[in-house]
Amino acid sequence: MxxxxxxxxxxxxxxxxxxxxxxxxxxxxxxxxxxxxxxxxxxxxxxxxxxxxxxxxxxxxxxxxxxxxxxxxxxxWGTSMYSREPVLEEVLPKVGVTLELALVAVIFAVLIGIPIGVISAMRQDSWLDYLLRSFSVLGLSVPGFVVATFVLTFLALQFQWIPPRDYKAPWEDPLHNIQQFGLAGLILSLSTAAAVMRYSRTMMLDVLRQDYIRTAWAKGLRERVVITRHALKNVLLPVVTVIGLTMATLVGGTVIFESLFTLDGVGRLLIRGVYERDYPLVQGVTLLFAIAVVVINLVVDVSYSLLDPRARG
Incomplete structure (x- = not known):
């Protein structure tokens, strides 16, 4: 390893x-x-x-x-032309906010995409399958910031509620943190969840046609046992790769979502740097995003090797 x-x-x-x-x-x-x-x-x-x-x-x-x-x-990493502070000192305190937003989005994408993809494959060509596939197409077609804009406007006008602006860590105020990141992470995850759902469905359909699955059915095993013990673990291996590839999209998506939900993260700092023509700050934040994508790909490669010994060669 x-x-x-x-x-x-x-x-x-x-x-x-x-x-x-x-x-x-x-x-x-x-x-x-x-x-x-x-x-x-x-x-x-x-x-x-x-x-x-x-x-x-x-x-x-x-x-x-x-x-x-x-x-x-x-x-x-240079000195900010606007604040005259070292770029690294401006960026590092905000990394936790961006990291938490991306992590929440990944959790939602996995919890939504994999179960829906598996259910869709198990009910292939049924009305439920067509309904779930329609939702996945919608999730891939409509930009997340459009959904976020409509949802925030609706909540503000109808319920006079907007997400909290001041950051509180999960261990300081869990309810406050959930209110701040829950909705943002859910909407940010929609396109990734749709991609995971489609790929999970495709892989599950392929696995269900394998001989060992037919043997499990022939033994009289229950559907839940066949899916969870025999099929699902072989579906998850390729899905890990898909999640890793879409993580780059999530990292980029945090730039817009941090502004929409007034989260004081690295993405919002990047927009401020562009607006103020703060070139050292823009360089530092952009490089940090590039490093994050490389690290994510490294984690995906290592995770895949842990899950599948054949990939260690």
């Missing part, structure tokens, strides 16, 4: 280097426009030149990238 983890980590290094270079380089494609946008009405040639020098835009991009990368490895 240690060999698998080390191998995946080594393979992740080129990916992170490429992503970090793209993140660093995109903001430098048009330095004059970037400086003008940052200065706004206070733009003067002297101020523009001073800001270029401060950001290192007059130097070769390769030199500045290596300098930036070296600072990253030493724990220096």
């Amino acid at each position: 240690q060999r698998i983890i080390v191998r995946r980590l080594v393979l992740s290094i080129p990916t992170l280097l490429i992503v970090s270079f793209l993140i660093f380089g995109i903001l430098r494609l048009d330095p004059d426009a970037a400086v003008a946008a940052r200065l706004g009405e206070g733009y003067t040639p002297e101020a523009a030149e001073q800001l270029k020098e401060e950001l290192g835009l007059n130097n070769p991009i390769a030199t500045e990238y290596l300098k930036w990368l070296g600072n990253l490895l030493r724990g220096d």
Whole structure:
């Protein structure tokens, strides 16, 4: 297992280097426009030149990238141009909020998607199957932020209720935390739950046609026993991969949902950085999201290897 983890980590290094270079380089494609946008009405040639020098835009991009990368490895992610605080000190306190939102969404996606997919496969081509498949298509078709906007508007107008704004950890105030993250996590999970449902249904249909399942039926075993003891464990293996692949969507989705539900997380910080033209902050948050996706893929690979010994080769 240690060999698998080390191998995946080594393979992740080129990916992170490429992503970090793209993140660093995109903001430098048009330095004059970037400086003008940052200065706004206070733009003067002297101020523009001073800001270029401060950001290192007059130097070769390769030199500045290596300098930036070296600072990253030493724990220096730059200084926010707006707050003048170190980027890492601004980002780290907000990671817990984003992580909790993504985790709640994953739990909802699993609890909703797998049971519905299994039930849909067990009742193939029945009215229940068509109904559940329609819900999955709806979940994949309608953007989550649209659903969230309608739900929040309805709750505010009809019940004069909006989710709490101040963050409370689960161990501090469980009810407050559930009110804050429950609805956001549920709506964020809908598209992922729909994808998990469709894949679970497909895999369950394939498993139910296997000879060992027919043998279990022939022995007179109950449907619950056949599904839970024989079929379900073989369905879950591929579904783990699907959940891992959709986690990248959840990580990106937190950016919008944190703004809609006024959650003070990393995604909301990114939007603030873009609005304020705070390029060091945008670089740091974007790189953090890229690292999160790489770590998620690593966890999925390791989990799959634990669940299926054949994948350890």
